[in-house]
Amino acid sequence: xxxxAGIVVTGTEVLTGRVQDRNGPWxxxxxxxxxxxxxxxxxxxxxxxxxxxxxxxxxxxxxxLIVTSGGLGPTADDMTVATVARFCGRDLVLDAALxxxxxxxxxxMIGRSKPIGAVDxxxxxxxxxxxxxVPAGAEILGPVGTAPGVVVPGSAGxxxxxxxxxxxxVVVLPxxxxxxxxxxxxxxxxxxxxxxxxxxTEYAQDTIRMFGLPESGLADTLRHGEDRIADFDRLEITTCxxxxxxxxxxxxxxxxxxxxxxxxxxxxxxxxEQLFSEDxxxxxxxxxxxxxxxxxxxxxxxxAGMVAARLTDRPGSxxxxxxxxxxxxxDAKMKLLGVDPQLLAAHGAVSEPVAEAMAAGALQRFGxxxxxxxxxxxxxxxxxxxxxxxTVCFSVQLADGPTLTRTLxxxxxxxxxxxxxxxxAMHLLRRILSSPGDRG
Amino acid sequence: xxxxAGIVVTGTEVLTGRVQDRNGPWxxxxxxxxxxxxxxxxxxxxxxxxxxxxxxxxxxxxxxLIVTSGGLGPTADDMTVATVARFCGRDLVLDAALxxxxxxxxxxMIGRSKPIGAVDxxxxxxxxxxxxxVPAGAEILGPVGTAPGVVVPGSAGxxxxxxxxxxxxVVVLPxxxxxxxxxxxxxxxxxxxxxxxxxxTEYAQDTIRMFGLPESGLADTLRHGEDRIADFDRLEITTCxxxxxxxxxxxxxxxxxxxxxxxxxxxxxxxxEQLFSEDxxxxxxxxxxxxxxxxxxxxxxxxAGMVAARLTDRPGSxxxxxxxxxxxxxDAKMKLLGVDPQLLAAHGAVSEPVAEAMAAGALQRFGxxxxxxxxxxxxxxxxxxxxxxxTVCFSVQLADGPTLTRTLxxxxxxxxxxxxxxxxAMHLLRRILSSPGDRG
Numbered sequence: 076x077x078x079x080a081g082i083v084v085t086g087t088e089v090l091t092g093r094v095q096d097r098n099g100p101w102x103x104x105x106x107x108x109x110x111x112x113x114x115x116x117x118x119x120x121x122x123x124x125x126x127x128x129x130x131x132x133x134x135x136x137x138x139x140l141i142v143t144s145g146g147l148g149p150t151a152d153d154m155t156v157a158t159v160a161r162f163c164g165r166d167l168v169l170d171a172a173l174x175x176x177x178x179x180x181x182x183x184m185i186g187r188s189k190p191i192g193a194v195d196x197x198x199x200x201x202x203x204x205x206x207x208x209v210p211a212g213a214e215i216l217g218p219v220g221t222a223p224g225v226v227v228p229g230s231a232g233x234x235x236x237x238x239x240x241x242x243x244x245v246v247v248l249p250x251x252x253x254x255x256x257x258x259x260x261x262x263x264x265x266x267x268x269x270x271x272x273x274x275x276t277e278y279a280q281d282t283i284r285m286f287g288l289p290e291s292g293l294a295d296t297l298r299h300g301e302d303r304i305a306d307f308d309r310l311e312i313t314t315c316x317x318x319x320x321x322x323x324x325x326x327x328x329x330x331x332x333x334x335x336x337x338x339x340x341x342x343x344x345x346x347x348e349q350l351f352s353e354d355x356x357x358x359x360x361x362x363x364x365x366x367x368x369x370x371x372x373x374x375x376x377x378x379a380g381m382v383a384a385r386l387t388d389r390p391g392s393x394x395x396x397x398x399x400x401x402x403x404x405x406d407a408k409m410k411l412l413g414v415d416p417q418l419l420a421a422h423g424a425v426s427e428p429v430a431e432a433m434a435a436g437a438l439q440r441f442g443x444x445x446x447x448x449x450x451x452x453x454x455x456x457x458x459x460x461x462x463x464x465x466t467v468c469f470s471v472q473l474a475d476g477p478t479l480t481r482t483l484x485x486x487x488x489x490x491x492x493x494x495x496x497x498x499x500a501m502h503l504l505r506r507i508l509s510s511p512g513d514r515g
Numbered sequence: 516x517x518x519x520a521g522i523v524v525t526g527t528e529v530l531t532g533r534v535q536d537r538n539g540p541w542x543x544x545x546x547x548x549x550x551x552x553x554x555x556x557x558x559x560x561x562x563x564x565x566x567x568x569x570x571x572x573x574x575x576x577x578x579x580l581i582v583t584s585g586g587l588g589p590t591a592d593d594m595t596v597a598t599v600a601r602f603c604g605r606d607l608v609l610d611a612a613l614x615x616x617x618x619x620x621x622x623x624m625i626g627r628s629k630p631i632g633a634v635d636x637x638x639x640x641x642x643x644x645x646x647x648x649v650p651a652g653a654e655i656l657g658p659v660g661t662a663p664g665v666v667v668p669g670s671a672g673x674x675x676x677x678x679x680x681x682x683x684x685v686v687v688l689p690x691x692x693x694x695x696x697x698x699x700x701x702x703x704x705x706x707x708x709x710x711x712x713x714x715x716t717e718y719a720q721d722t723i724r725m726f727g728l729p730e731s732g733l734a735d736t737l738r739h740g741e742d743r744i745a746d747f748d749r750l751e752i753t754t755c756x757x758x759x760x761x762x763x764x765x766x767x768x769x770x771x772x773x774x775x776x777x778x779x780x781x782x783x784x785x786x787x788e789q790l791f792s793e794d795x796x797x798x799x800x801x802x803x804x805x806x807x808x809x810x811x812x813x814x815x816x817x818x819a820g821m822v823a824a825r826l827t828d829r830p831g832s833x834x835x836x837x838x839x840x841x842x843x844x845x846d847a848k849m850k851l852l853g854v855d856p857q858l859l860a861a862h863g864a865v866s867e868p869v870a871e872a873m874a875a876g877a878l879q880r881f882g883x884x885x886x887x888x889x890x891x892x893x894x895x896x897x898x899x900x901x902x903x904x905x906t907v908c909f910s911v912q913l914a915d916g917p918t919l920t921r922t923l924x925x926x927x928x929x930x931x932x933x934x935x936x937x938x939x940a941m942h943l944l945r946r947i948l949s950s951p952g953d954r955g
Contacts, residue, residue, distance in 0.1 A: 088755045090553060092540025093762065099558070100532025113530060114565055118539070118556040125554055125576075132572040136565075294590065315528040322533065373820075373841065379827035380813075380820020383841040387819035390895050390929060398847035400840055401813065401823040407838035407881055411851065441847055455830050487693070489830060 078140070078275040079114045080106050081133035085145040085155055086250055087120040097252050098144040105259060106142075107326075110275040114138055121146060123158045130162045130245070139229075139243050140271045142259075145250030147222035149203045155247055156225060160210035163227050163242045167208045173215055173223055174207035180221050216261050219254040228267045244271040278326045281335060282355035285321040286502050288346055290314065293321055296345050304337045312338075318491075318498045320358070321349075351505065358501045359385065365508035366395040372441035373399030374412055374433035374448040376424065377467060381497045382447060397441040402433065408450075412436030425450050425462055427480050430470040434478070444474040445508070447500050451485075453492045467496045471503045479507045518580070518715040519554045520546050521573035525585040525595055526690055527560040537692050538584040545699060546582075547766075550715040554578055561592045570602045570685070579669075579683050580711045582699075585690035587662035589643045595687055596665060600650035603667050603682045607648045613655055613663055614647035620661050656701050659694040668707045684711035718766045721775060722795035725761040726942050728786055730754065733761060736785050744777045752778075758935045760798070761789075791945065798941045799825065805948035806835040812881035813839030814852055814873035814888040816864065817907060821937045822887060837881040842873065852876030865890050865902055867920050870910040874918070884914040885948070887940050891925075893932045907936045911943045919947045 082102050088094040099116045106113045115133060119125035126146070133141050146155030160167045178200055209215055209225050216224035224247050231241040246262045248255045262268055285293070293314060301307050309331040315322045323342075327335055342350055351358065373383045383399040386392060400411045405424055408414040414432040422428045433448035451467030458464035465485040472478045483499060485492045522542050528534040539556045546553045555573060559565040566586070573581050586595030600607045618640055649655055649665050656664035664687050671681040686702045688695045702708055725733070733754060741747050749771040755762045763782075767775055782790055791798065813823045823839040826832060842848040845859055854872040862868045873888035891907025898904035905925040912918045923939060925932045 087753050090543065090556060091547060091753070091764075092543040093753070093755050093764065094757070095535070095540070100535070103530065103532040107531060114559065115569065116530060116558040118558075119554065128572075128576055129555065132568075136568055313527045313531070313533075315533055317534065324531075324533065370844075375820070378824070379836070380815070380823035380839060380841060383820035383843075384818070384824060384933075387841075387843065388930070393843055393897075396819070396843045398841045398843040398851065399820065400851070401820065401827075401838045403823075403827065403833055403836045403838040404881075410882075411838065411840070411880060440851060441844075442850075457833075490828070493824075 078111045078272050079136075079138045080111050080140040080142065080272075081114055081136065081138040082116045083126065083129045083133070083141060083143040084116065084118045085121060085126055085143060089145070089250075090118050090120045098248075098250070098255055101252065101256065102142055102144070102259065105263075107278075107280065109263070109272060110277040111140065111272050121152045121154065123154045126155060126158045127162050130159065130242075134162075134242055139274075140246070140268065141243055142246045142248065142262075144248050144255055147206065147224070147247070147249045149206055149221070156209065159225075159227060159245050159247050163210060163230065163245060165210040165212060165227065168211050169204070170207050170209050170215060173209065174204060177203050177206055177218065177221055177223070180218060214265050214267060216248075216258045219257050220249065220251065222249040222254065224248045224258045224262065226262055226265045226267045229271060244268060276328060279329050279332065279335070280324065280326045282352070283323040283325075283339065283342060283350065284352035284355070284357070285323070285342075285346055285349040286319060286351055286358070288321055288349040290316045290321065292346070293323070296341065299345075300338055300341050304334060304341070306331065306334045307338075309334050310338060318495045320498065351502070358498070358505055359388065362386070362501055362504050362508065363389055363392070363395075365505065366445065369395055369445050369508075370397045370441070370443045371395055371445040371447070371504075372397045372437040372443035374437040374446065375399060375401050376403060376408070376433075376450040377453040378449050378451075378493050378496050378500070379403060381493060382449065382500050385497055385501065397443045400437060400440070408433060408436075412440065423462070425452055425466055425468055427468050427470070427482060430468040431472070431478060431480055434470040434472040438472060438474050445472070445504070446474075447471045447504055449496055449500055451492070451496060453489045453496075455489060465492050467492065467499070469496075469500060469503055471500070471507045473507060477507060479503055518551045518712050519576075519578045520551045520580040520582065520712075521554055521576065521578040522556045523566065523569045523573070523581060523583040524556065524558045525561060525566055525583060529585070529690075530558050530560045538688075538690070538695055541692065541696065542582055542584070542699065545703075547718075547720065549703070549712060550717040551580065551712050561586060561594065563594045563598045566595060566598045567602050570599065570682075574602075574682055579714075580686070580708065581683055582686045582688065582702075584688050584695055587646065587664070587687070587689045589646055589661070596648065596650070599665075599667060599685050599687050603650060603670065603685060605650040605652060605667065608651050609644070610647050610649050610655060613649065614644060617643055617646055617658065617661055617663070620658060654705050654707060656688075656698045659697050660689065660691060662689040662694065664688045664698045664702065666702050666705045666707045669711060684708060716768065719769050719772065719775070720764065720766045722792070723763040723765075723779070723782060723790065724792035724795070724797070725763070725782075725786055725789040726759060726791055726798070728761050728789040730756045730761065732786070733763070736781065739785075740778055740781050744774060744781070746771065746774045747778075749774050750778060758931075758938045760938065791942070798938070798945055799828065802826070802941055802944050802948065803829055803832070803835075805945065806885065809835055809885050809948075810837045810881070810883045811835055811885040811887070811944075812837045812877040812883035814877040814886065815839060815841050816843060816848070816873075816890040817893040818889050818891075818933050818936050818940070819843055821933060822889065822940045825937055825941065837883045840877060840880070848873060848876075852880065863902070865892055865906055865908055867908050867910070867922060870908040871912070871918060871920055874910040874912040878912060878914050885912070885944070886914075887911045887944055889936055889940055891932065891936060893929045893936075895929060905932050907932065907939070909936075909940060909943055911940070911947045913947060917947060919943055 117129040213225040213227045227245045229244040311326040402408040413436040434446040437446040448470045454464035470480040557569040653665040653667045667685045669684040751766040840851045848854040853876040874886040877886040888910045894904030910920040
């Protein structure tokens with residue numbers, strides 16, 4: 076038996092795309108970890124009728140649990156709690172203890188903030204009283220900001236809204252991710268949620284990553300797997316291609332682990348060269364690990380700092396990142412990286428010799444032992460018959476060892492070329508650092 | 516009378532959050548521009564039953580138009596067209612001309628790619644034949660990749676799936692944004708879509724941007740507007756705070772333009788200092804315009820290339836971006852930017868004197884006339900009582916004029932601090948470039 080859930084994301088700013096929803100994907104991950112199957116995410120604006128329609132839809136689809144995000148603020152357009160209460164056939168009641176808690180929070184906030192104008196505490200409290208109104212019988216999730224969440228138990232045939240069909244358990248959470256996330260952890264521990272998800276199947280999930288394999292090559296291998304591996308259909312495999320990286324996520328019941336092991340074996344056999352991660356680790360994790368004890372410098376033209384920014388994404392990267400040069404102009408390539416003007420004249424800025432000279436310059440100027448250089452044509456202008464838009468030259472060098480230089484033709488828009496080039500640079504670094512004895 | 520639409524996003528990788536959906540927000544913008552009201556976005560995996568449930572839900576909510584994205588590939592789990600056909604009560608029929616078109620595309624693709632293995636063209640074509648199966652009576656949108664889209668006319672009471680309620684017009688588009696976007700433009704021009712959206716109200720929409728105003732300050736002004744401006748409720752205002760920038764989007768019927776003009780006047784009056792855009796232009800657009808005829812260099816520590824990457828986001832930026840230095844280590848600050856070691860010793864790397872020396876170094880090393888420097892503590896480590904995590908020093912300088920130096924304390928995580936610092940740098944550049952006579 077499997078347990079299904081739905082997520083209702085509310086907020087006009089999310090529906091209209093002005094704010095990217097982060098709660099749906101985050102909750103999707105959490106549900107997956109729990110072994111709950113997510114069936115639908117629905118997004119609507121702040122209109123109660125639309126919110127209620129989505130709740131009704133999910134109840135009609137037979138989900139066991141609904142999680143909502145957003146619409147818990149003090150203003151009039153925040154209507155989620157009242158809408159959920161009506162949907163569940165429950166009255167809204169004032170929780171006096173909760174009202175006191177919110178008053179305390181507001182007092183502290185007002186005390187801390189600079190006086191912008193005269194703050195009428197009573198008016199603020201009146202506006203916030205609605206946040207202390209909760210559906211009868213609901214469990215309260217104490218506020219992280221000022222908005223409390225609620226967990227409303229499911230009921231059989233209680234609600235008129237579902238035509239007497241019964242309502243699933245509903246967890247009502249605030250919109251800001253930093254409030255929603257800790258509150259979800261509390262919600263999961265409630266008896267209501269535990270009961271709703273009691274029948275779940277626990278799945279194992281594993282992620283494999285490849286680089287440089289076209290999706291069709293993988294599809295072919297998976298067809299092969301269907302023929303060769305018994306019980307192959309016990310693996311639920313989803314694949315996704317992003318910037319040249321292929322992510323293969325497999326979900327399976329724990330006793331199908333031997334089937335998964337056979338799949339991994341097959342992938343190793345056929346795509347050993349492209350397979351770089353069997354444990355879900357990102358190329359960023361691997362490069363960070365490989366750089367321990369080393370120092371790296373970057374020399375970037377078309378990516379203009381994106382590789383440096385990516386290398387320093389993670390805490391502690393100052394241990395191994397010395398810095399970099401964005402040498403957008405030829406002048407900068409010469410002055411800051413010491414690239415020979417004759418090299419630029421002979422081969423052009425986008426060429427392997429210039430990429431190598433940039434990497435060598437980065438090694439030398441920063442006193443680093445590892446360098447990566449990128450020079451290319453991101454477009455839309457600047458291409459030629461010989462060097463079309465998307466032509467990008469890479470060079471990675473170790474001070475004490477090999478150099479790996481490559482020219483690739485990247486598809487897509489200016490931003491696609493820049494982003495994909497950044498990823499290629501990470502993979503070339505991974506390659507040279509993991510087998511520094513190889514020559515490219 | 517208003518026209519309502521719904522968007523159905525399909526794909527397990529989107530539902531589970533492994534890929535961020537870019538189509539929902541993009542289509543939301545396009546619908547808004549057309550004057551069509553978006554009521555719901557729903558996301559589900561690749562299961563036909565879930566897709567059909569969402570279509571039924573939207574039809575039940577009375578939308579006039581449904582747009583789907585995803586599920587048009589050649590593989591067995593791509594089921595959107597067949598599901599839409601069934602939902603609309605139409606048979607799937609093979610379109611011979613479309614089959615030929617797809618065959619031509621595939622021949623070219625196979626011809627171009629390196630032979631990975633033996634490609635059995637007939638097998639590929641068989642797998643792709645399903646992409647030439649379209650609902651009877653649908654208009655075909657020619658493929659951008661290999662997947663064609665379709666536009667299925669609405670019908671009254673034709674479909675059993677809606678219990679004889681009738682189906683709205685459905686536009687079926689592929690998942691990859693670069694295929695979906697040009698195809699949507701074609702879809703809008705079809706008679707089916709034009710008919711479906713014929714009753715729409717055309718709205719005007721304007722965007723104002725502010726920087727440095729807290730949301731509560733704006734809320735106060737809007738309350739004031741309600742009292743002071745007649746017909747204020749004819750403006751549909753949504754506000755959104757992102758990385759210190761406040762975006763105020765207002766939708767109104769064209770004859771309410773004078774009401775909107777009063778709002779703009781009020782905002783200018785009360786927040787003239789913070790208001791930087793009345794035409795929706797981004798700070799990036801403004802800085803790019805202000806940099807025409809100049810050359811800029813960057814010197815970045817904690818943002819490590821993010822400002823350089825952002826300045827070079829747009830085509831043609833090589834006209835004014837000379838380059839930059841990512842001076843992550845103190846050594847790099849000294850060697851590459853000429854920062855005096857005594858300055859570092861006396862004030863520390865995160866200090867206004869060092870930020871100023873970095874900017875001066877960037878001006879000099881790149882021969883630029885404009886420079887921006889950033890040095891700060893992005894965290895999570897490295898903070899102290901005197902300089903907590905989030906402390907960031909900025910200096911923007913014009914070779915021929917003033918210097919503007921600021922220290923700010925940024926809230927949030929490491930990536931929040933880095934991203935917000937990048938935005939602050941853009942605003943400081945805008946300020947110094949738009950009134951170079953001012954001294955900070």
